[in-house]
Amino acid sequence: MKLTVKSLIGLRDLSRPEIEFILDQSESFKEISYRPIKKVPTLRGKTIINLFIEPSTRTRTSFEIAGKRLSADVINFSPSQSSLSKGETLSDTAKNLEAMKPDLLIVRSPAAGIPELFSRSISTPVINAGDGFHEHPTQGLLDLFTVKERKKKISGLKLAIVGDIRHSRVARSDIYGFSKLGAEVTVVGPPTMIPPGIEQLGCKVSYHLDPVIPESDVIMMLRIQMERGSGNFLPSLREYSRFYGLNLKRMEQAKKDMLIMHPGPVNRGVEISPEVADGNCSVILDQVENGVAVRMALLYLFCGGADEVSA
């Protein structure tokens, strides 16, 4: 199978078979990270540029580890947005990078649309590593992979996404991804944090967490991102935690095998209590681990791996 897109900008652009194909590929890459020698020559001689215009440690590290385990040459740079441009247009920046003949650009940006603009400007494939409040497709894929690994299916499951939906690129990628694979998605949060019209993406809306818990198979707790201004939409963290935090008491209403997810970093005691974050239902660390496998598959597929290297 071959993907119909040159770049991975968002899960909105992928078909169900394409998403399933990526998840299948990821499975075969996961095992590599358990070997004593965690390295395969698949992408030897390929150049991958990690362009992180927004500070990030875990996503950047996950991509870098994924690249190095495939033997690619990974080049990091993390300019501030201002220093990146120096008056240069983003399209010129993209073309300058393309001229150095990389095989793939991974782009994270504080503003929505920059990965897509890069992709349109050049022939090099681009993977969106999170752009503003738009999408974070590799997170969506690793969430799908983690649920599928545990539940053996996605179709028919009920997923609740809880928190600041308005400012969450993760929520958007998850809504697209889980809906396409047949899950029923409900977004949950205070009215100020749920953008009007979000139902058009194919999800339901609830302003209350309690009634949603008993019927959920998977619950994704979003991070309250004080550093992104979440505070402007909340009376107080304590209030938020009382109405939307996942704690042991609320877990009494949950199915015994409900999965608890979180894209990290976790604010213990805010959106999730420590006992729940560390409890049996939590697959938060599985998500991180699977992130490396999913990104290995994506690097392979978007570096033209399927065509040139393995053929």
Added chain:
Amino acid sequence: MKLTVKSLIGLRDLSRPEIEFILDQSESFKEISYRPIKKVPTLRGKTIINLFIEPSTRTRTSFEIAGKRLSADVINFSPSQSSLSKGETLSDTAKNLEAMKPDLLIVRSPAAGIPELFSRSISTPVINAGDGFHEHPTQGLLDLFTVKERKKKISGLKLAIVGDIRHSRVARSDIYGFSKLGAEVTVVGPPTMIPPGIEQLGCKVSYHLDPVIPESDVIMMLRIQMERGSGNFLPSLREYSRFYGLNLKRMEQAKKDMLIMHPGPVNRGVEISPEVADGNCSVILDQVENGVAVRMALLYLFCGGADEVSA
């Protein structure tokens, strides 16, 4: 052939045959970046330190890609000048790095003379990646390479360098390089931006762009570097653009095969209009591409490649 210098500090220090030798070598490295597996084992087991005391993305990336395509281990560090020293002398910093047995240091610094000071302090070879307003010899070499690739020669060509000559290390390296190879160089800009006595480097001076265009074979448009204080030497950007910007109207006076170059990043609408930057005469992206090839050749030559590795 063997270079007579241990380090590459400036094109002023190289003879014409040495420059031609480097350009010849670069040609054989260019093809590697077009292979499906863009990697050769030439510098395996060599340690290259990228010491960038001044922020840089494209030059650092170009060197890093060049090093990795030759299989060298590339170590980046980009300290601020203050944190670099902590009261330590630069000579001590150099000796500390030397003690870790690198094969090559690449040094960029906001102050002129630091790469040379490093080179004098230690036996490790040093490549100057741009020092203050002094020289940027690898840019000069990639400019020469790009012109030679297109024009099949340098000797006898007429090159105009337009803009803030005073604050341009690129201009200085280009003047040395193109003059030595037999081109006739004219620097063009407002009187405030042309240092008195620049003719002694072997170039002509013009304060007007229009009369220079028709006779030029190559025109190098320098970046107006507002972040380096160019504004103090200009009435306004608009004024500058009107008198010294390259636009479609001015291009009517140019030879049909005149090459337009720019060291980047480009300020579209200031020193060059978008139509000209993207036009047929522009080789701006060729410069970026050739930068990787020229730097591969330089890493090879200054890492002692010619002696030890290939022999």
Added chain:
Amino acid sequence: MKLTVKSLIGLRDLSRPEIEFILDQSESFKEISYRPIKKVPTLRGKTIINLFIEPSTRTRTSFEIAGKRLSADVINFSPSQSSLSKGETLSDTAKNLEAMKPDLLIVRSPAAGIPELFSRSISTPVINAGDGFHEHPTQGLLDLFTVKERKKKISGLKLAIVGDIRHSRVARSDIYGFSKLGAEVTVVGPPTMIPPGIEQLGCKVSYHLDPVIPESDVIMMLRIQMERGSGNFLPSLREYSRFYGLNLKRMEQAKKDMLIMHPGPVNRGVEISPEVADGNCSVILDQVENGVAVRMALLYLFCGGADEVSA
């Protein structure tokens, strides 16, 4: 032999045979940095994360070079302490990194205890690259290695450590290491810079440098760290230098083969005069060079090298 500790947090935790074993191993790694191809496949396919929460150039570079010469994949990140956590606990940060299956974490932090906290939180081994005013065990080991290389023994030697003992993690690691191997350690400095009770670590105390010099076999001059607030404990640098600086006049009282060490970066003219720093007795650059060898040995030993790779 097998080390009894999973992680290297401090020299306090190692036995004398363990320290001697590490020094022996280091010797066999030193030679690699003299080869034309400075690379062995020992740690191919191992992932090492360099987590430097505190800015550092030389220690980070030393570890990175060590890792690459062993063919490990080295991942750097240097977050500010605030951006690291974003409200996340350090234990969660550690577990997130562990989930990406690295083989080793190298941790430097401005606060004491963070490497140990990381090590307790996860099963991945941790090497402390300096934590607050606690320990800097790899520096202690390279100091031991350097003295042993020159003096052919440690036991019975007299070591003086001079300077700001209070704020020196190097002093603490050296006191533990040299004492365990049978040297007699004296710390020297103004009373404000010597913490009360330091004798309990197994060293003697002197508030005067002059009487200590004639009987010393090795003298370790610590850096006056103005950037860490040393100035609050000193009347003036000039005063300090007069009473505790090592200069040619003081050297007249020293044994002819006394070794002069310094963990760097050196403040010439403050704690040590230029003539002494560059004199025959100085082994300051040997320390830097040996740092790479010692760290290669440690990466090998703590990556499970002794068990899996070489067996």
